[in-house]
Amino acid sequence: MDDMIKVFVIDRDEKRHELDAPTDMNMNMMELCKSYDLPVEGTCGGMAMCASCHMYVLSSHEISERSEDEEDMLDEAFFVEDNSRLGCQIKLAADLDGLEVRLAPVGS
Amino acid sequence: MIQTDILIIGAGPCGLFTVFEAGLLKLRCHLIDSLPHPGGQCTEIYPKKPIYDIPAYPSILAGELTERLMEQIEPFSPGFTLGERAEIIEKDEDGQFVVTTNRGTKHRAPIIAIAAGLGCFEPRKPPVENLASYEDKGVEYIIKDPEFYRGKKVVISGGGDSALDWTIFLTEGVASDVTLVHRRPSFRGHPDSVQKVLDLAEAGKINLITNAEVVGVSGDGNLNALEVKHTTDGMMSISTDHWIPLFGLSPKLGPIAEWNLNISKNAIEVDTFDYSTNVPGIYAIGDINNYPGKLKLILCGFHEATLMVQSAYKRIFPDKNLVLKYTTVTGKPSL
Numbered sequence: 161m162d163d164m165i166k167v168f169v170i171d172r173d174e175k176r177h178e179l180d181a182p183t184d185m186n187m188n189m190m191e192l193c194k195s196y197d198l199p200v201e202g203t204c205g206g207m208a209m210c211a212s213c214h215m216y217v218l219s220s221h222e223i224s225e226r227s228e229d230e231e232d233m234l235d236e237a238f239f240v241e242d243n244s245r246l247g248c249q250i251k252l253a254a255d256l257d258g259l260e261v262r263l264a265p266v267g268s
Numbered sequence: 269m270i271q272t273d274i275l276i277i278g279a280g281p282c283g284l285f286t287v288f289e290a291g292l293l294k295l296r297c298h299l300i301d302s303l304p305h306p307g308g309q310c311t312e313i314y315p316k317k318p319i320y321d322i323p324a325y326p327s328i329l330a331g332e333l334t335e336r337l338m339e340q341i342e343p344f345s346p347g348f349t350l351g352e353r354a355e356i357i358e359k360d361e362d363g364q365f366v367v368t369t370n371r372g373t374k375h376r377a378p379i380i381a382i383a384a385g386l387g388c389f390e391p392r393k394p395p396v397e398n399l400a401s402y403e404d405k406g407v408e409y410i411i412k413d414p415e416f417y418r419g420k421k422v423v424i425s426g427g428g429d430s431a432l433d434w435t436i437f438l439t440e441g442v443a444s445d446v447t448l449v450h451r452r453p454s455f456r457g458h459p460d461s462v463q464k465v466l467d468l469a470e471a472g473k474i475n476l477i478t479n480a481e482v483v484g485v486s487g488d489g490n491l492n493a494l495e496v497k498h499t500t501d502g503m504m505s506i507s508t509d510h511w512i513p514l515f516g517l518s519p520k521l522g523p524i525a526e527w528n529l530n531i532s533k534n535a536i537e538v539d540t541f542d543y544s545t546n547v548p549g550i551y552a553i554g555d556i557n558n559y560p561g562k563l564k565l566i567l568c569g570f571h572e573a574t575l576m577v578q579s580a581y582k583r584i585f586p587d588k589n590l591v592l593k594y595t596t597v598t599g600k601p602s603l
Contacts, residue, residue: 201518203313203386203518203519204309204313204314205564207313210518211516212518231454231456232456235426235427235451235455236392236428236516238395238481238515239395239481239483266395267394267395267396267399267515
């Protein structure tokens with residue numbers, strides 16, 4: 161389908177999930193993971209205000225740079241790396257076909 | 269013992285509006301919330317964010333919505349137990365519920381409305397191995413009494429206002445040695461506090477380690493050292509008496525899971541007829557409940573609260589007939 165891409169998510173048990181992702185529904189990676197019942201909280205609903213959808217981008221896709229809000233919220237995440245992003249700030253679009261991410265560890 | 273008609277657990281928008289709808293039926297309400305202020309997520313997570321789907325408000329800030337709700341329920345004089353977490357629900361010999369908080373405050377009511385959103389806000393804990401075994405043995409997530417740190421070596425982690433403010437406070441004649449560890453060189457806190465911390469570091473009064481993160485804890489029963497990973501310098505060890513990770517708050521279901529309610533996917537299952545749970549007399553409304561077609565919207569929570577208090581009224585007064593009265597007819601709300 162034209163409006164579908166594939167993305168790959170490695171969960172915290174190292175299981176790799178292949179997800180069909182619509183690009184015409186204004187969805188982001190946090191919402192996509194939730195829709196597949198992957199363990200992403202997305203507490204704030206996608207406002208970059210809670211850091212509960214922290215993930216690492218493993219593939220070399222070009223993604224818009226972190227905003228100041230996202231950078232601030234990553235301060236409340238753990239084990240932040242250069243490739244850390246908030247899933248809610250990764251908008252699904254055609255050029256992200258094949259994107260691969262790993263869910264970041266969460267505290268208790 | 270605090271006695272009321274409807275005991276509301278959670279003082280977010282949904283819990284607050286319950287007071288209004290209950291008040292119209294002359295039912296008194298008391299609210300318990302683990303946060304020190306009303307508003308729930310609206311106050312704690314996004315007070316400055318505009319909400320666009322509240323009827324008749326093309327745009328309203330979440331913080332302002334809370335203020336307006338407080339104003340709307342003021343005529344009904346609700347009681348509040350704030351900064352305490354509802355911990356235990358029991359039933360007494362009269363069939364009333366007794367709810368005890370983590371600080372031992374007791375509340376009694378024939379009806380409980382759980383409007384707890386995503387649960388109660390608790391400090392976010394780093395996923396560091398063996399962390400739990402050092403809790404209260406050197407690792408604290410909240411500073412209750414700064415005197416506790418007098419003369420001690422303290423490491424604080426975080427980049428927000430609480431991390432900055434406590435770093436400044438503990439440096440000024442309290443702790444013997446203060447280290448602040450943060451993942452990047454810039455801080456999101458108040459600019460004055462940021463400058464103060466940078467000045468203290470410049471003057472050698474604190475040990476500021478940026479581009480670093482605490483990744484390990486160790487000790488001999490009590491905490492005595494932290495493993496810190498620096499992005500370029502690699503691993504280092506810091507000896508310390510205390511580590512205070514300040515990474516904000518996140519909601520956890522907490523004690524709600526222990527109340528014998530039917531729970532699936534971190535939400536309480538309810539009957540959409542009146543949002544009752546499997547325990548007669550306990551209702552669940554707003555983001556905390558789940559039913560086929562559930563939408564987690566403030567708007568829907570208001571609707572749920574309205575239907576729920578009708579059912580609660582009939583439980584409290586089974587012999588009375590309830591007639592819907594419009595506020596345009598009854599006039600200015602009062603108890």
